[in-house]
Amino acid sequence: MNSQQPYSRHADISTQKVSELIAREPLSCPPSTSVAEAARIMRDHQVSSLAITQAGTGTLLGILTVRDLTHRVLAEGRDHSTKVHEVMTADPASLPTNALGSDILHYMLKNKVGHLPIVDHGHFVGMITQTDIMRFHAVSAAVLLTDLAKTDNVADMASISKHIPSLLVQLVGANHTHEVITRLISDIADTITRQLLKIAEAQLGAPPAPYLWLACGSQGRQEQSGVSDQDNCLFLDNSVSSDDMLYFSQMAHIVSDGLNACGYIYCPGDMMATNPYWCQPVRVWREYFHNWSVTHEPASQMLASVMFDLRPISGTSSLHRDLQAETLEMASKNSIFVAHMIANSLLHTPPLGMVRGFSPLRTGPHRGHLDMKLNGVAPITDLARIHALQGRIPDVNTRARLQAAQEAGIISTSGASDLIEAYDVIAMMRLQNQANMIKNGLEPSNYLAPGDLSGFERNHLRDAFIVVRTMQSALSNNYSALR
The missing domain is CATH 3.10.580.10 (CBS-domain)
Structure with missing residues (x-):
C-alpha cells in the first residue's frame, strides 16, 4: 500500500x-x-x-x-x-x-x-x-479514518498515522474549535485500536469470554492532542477462567505494541491492558473501586479518577455500563470520598505569579515555559470530573461535563460559562502552540513560552487562568466544609 x-x-x-x-x-x-x-x-x-x-x-x-x-x-x-x-x-x-x-x-x-x-x-x-x-478538513480526517478501516497490518496503520500532525496543523489553521480538533484526532486513535483488536482476534482466534477494551486519559475523554501516550484497560466477563487470561494478555500486547508503532507511546505509568492489574474480570474492577473509595490515599484517589474517565472502544459495552452507574452512585453518596477527590483535584494549579503575571517552570529542560497540560487543561479536567461525580453525570468529555453540570445546577450558569470559556482559551492555545511547533519542524509538546504570545494573547490566557483559580478556590471552600 x-x-x-x-x-x-x-x-x-x-x-x-x-x-x-x-x-x-x-x-x-x-x-x-x-x-x-x-x-x-x-x-x-x-x-x-x-x-x-x-x-x-x-x-x-x-x-x-x-x-x-x-x-x-x-x-x-x-x-x-x-x-x-x-x-x-x-x-x-x-x-x-x-x-x-x-x-x-x-x-x-x-x-x-x-x-x-x-x-x-x-x-x-x-x-x-x-x-x-471545514468540509475539506472533515474529508481529510474522513480519508484517514476510511483508509485505517481498510488496513489489516500494523505497518500500514503506522504509515497512515504519520499524517496526524499535518492534520492537526490544518484543523488549527482553519480555526476549528478545540473540541472538534481533539474529537477527530481521538476518532483516529479509536479506529486504530479497533483495527488492532481485529488483528489480535485474527491471530489468536475467537475470544474465550466476552471482553471490553476501554480507553482512559485523554483518549477516554476524546481530548487527544498532538501529544498522546496510550492509557487503556480490559474489562473481562466474570465467566473468564485463569486459563483464559493468557489469551487476553496476548491480545493486550498485540494492541499495545501496535499503538506504540503508530505513535501512541507506552504509558510511562504502565496504565495499560498489558499490565495484569488493568486486565481483570468485572468483579475485580468492582473490588478495585470499593478499595479506592475507602482507602483515602493520594494513589487511591488518582486510580479512582481513572475509573471516571473510562470510555468503551470495542467489545461488550454492558461490562462497563452497569459498573459505571454503580460507581457514580456510590461515590457521590460518600462525602469523605468526594472530599478527598476534591483535594486531589486541587493539586494542579494554573501557573499564575504574584502580580497578575505567569509563573513558568523554573528548572529543567522546559525552564521558562508554561506546562499547558499539567497546569493548563488538567485543572479544568479535574474540576469537571468532580462536578460530574457530584451530579452523577456519565459524560467523560470535559466540556460536556461542564455543560451537563450547569444544566443539573451543580455549577451556576455564570460560573459554568466562565469556566467553559476559560477552557476554550487554554485548550485552543495549547493546540495552536503544538501546531506552530509542527510547522517549525519540531516535535509537538505541551510547553508554551509566554514570550511567543502577543500581548493580547497573554492577557486572555492570564484571565483564563484566573477564572480557573477562582473556581478552584470555590471548590476548596466546599472541600473544607465537607471535612
Missing part, C-alpha cells in the same frame, strides 16, 4: 488550487433581481451567499450574503422588492482559479470574511466559503 499518495489531494489545503476547492456550480443572479427572489435562491440551494453578475457576460459585480439581508434589508426596513444591487457589497475582493488554498486562508483570516468569489478572466466561476474549508 502506498501510504503517501492518498493524502496528496486532501491533506494540505494550503497547496491546493482554488479551482479544486470549489464545492458547487457557480450560483449567481443579475443586479436587477429583488432581494426576495435572491433570498429564495439561497434558500432553495441551501447557501449563505450569492454572486451578483452582469447578465450575458458573467462579470462579477458584487456579492450578497445572508448577513447582508439581515443587516441591510430587514434591519433597515427595506421593501422586499428592493434590487440586490442596492444592498450588495460591490466590487468584492476575489481570487483567480490558479490561486492556492493558502491565499484563501490568509485573506479570510486577515479580513474576517466567510465568503470569497473566484473569477477566471473576470468571469465569476464559483464561491469558496468557510464551510467549504
Whole structure:
C-alpha cells in the first residue's frame, strides 16, 4: 500500500488550487433581481451567499450574503422588492482559479470574511466559503479514518498515522474549535485500536469470554492532542477462567505494541491492558473501586479518577455500563470520598505569579515555559470530573461535563460559562502552540513560552487562568466544609 499518495489531494489545503476547492456550480443572479427572489435562491440551494453578475457576460459585480439581508434589508426596513444591487457589497475582493488554498486562508483570516468569489478572466466561476474549508478538513480526517478501516497490518496503520500532525496543523489553521480538533484526532486513535483488536482476534482466534477494551486519559475523554501516550484497560466477563487470561494478555500486547508503532507511546505509568492489574474480570474492577473509595490515599484517589474517565472502544459495552452507574452512585453518596477527590483535584494549579503575571517552570529542560497540560487543561479536567461525580453525570468529555453540570445546577450558569470559556482559551492555545511547533519542524509538546504570545494573547490566557483559580478556590471552600 502506498501510504503517501492518498493524502496528496486532501491533506494540505494550503497547496491546493482554488479551482479544486470549489464545492458547487457557480450560483449567481443579475443586479436587477429583488432581494426576495435572491433570498429564495439561497434558500432553495441551501447557501449563505450569492454572486451578483452582469447578465450575458458573467462579470462579477458584487456579492450578497445572508448577513447582508439581515443587516441591510430587514434591519433597515427595506421593501422586499428592493434590487440586490442596492444592498450588495460591490466590487468584492476575489481570487483567480490558479490561486492556492493558502491565499484563501490568509485573506479570510486577515479580513474576517466567510465568503470569497473566484473569477477566471473576470468571469465569476464559483464561491469558496468557510464551510467549504471545514468540509475539506472533515474529508481529510474522513480519508484517514476510511483508509485505517481498510488496513489489516500494523505497518500500514503506522504509515497512515504519520499524517496526524499535518492534520492537526490544518484543523488549527482553519480555526476549528478545540473540541472538534481533539474529537477527530481521538476518532483516529479509536479506529486504530479497533483495527488492532481485529488483528489480535485474527491471530489468536475467537475470544474465550466476552471482553471490553476501554480507553482512559485523554483518549477516554476524546481530548487527544498532538501529544498522546496510550492509557487503556480490559474489562473481562466474570465467566473468564485463569486459563483464559493468557489469551487476553496476548491480545493486550498485540494492541499495545501496535499503538506504540503508530505513535501512541507506552504509558510511562504502565496504565495499560498489558499490565495484569488493568486486565481483570468485572468483579475485580468492582473490588478495585470499593478499595479506592475507602482507602483515602493520594494513589487511591488518582486510580479512582481513572475509573471516571473510562470510555468503551470495542467489545461488550454492558461490562462497563452497569459498573459505571454503580460507581457514580456510590461515590457521590460518600462525602469523605468526594472530599478527598476534591483535594486531589486541587493539586494542579494554573501557573499564575504574584502580580497578575505567569509563573513558568523554573528548572529543567522546559525552564521558562508554561506546562499547558499539567497546569493548563488538567485543572479544568479535574474540576469537571468532580462536578460530574457530584451530579452523577456519565459524560467523560470535559466540556460536556461542564455543560451537563450547569444544566443539573451543580455549577451556576455564570460560573459554568466562565469556566467553559476559560477552557476554550487554554485548550485552543495549547493546540495552536503544538501546531506552530509542527510547522517549525519540531516535535509537538505541551510547553508554551509566554514570550511567543502577543500581548493580547497573554492577557486572555492570564484571565483564563484566573477564572480557573477562582473556581478552584470555590471548590476548596466546599472541600473544607465537607471535612
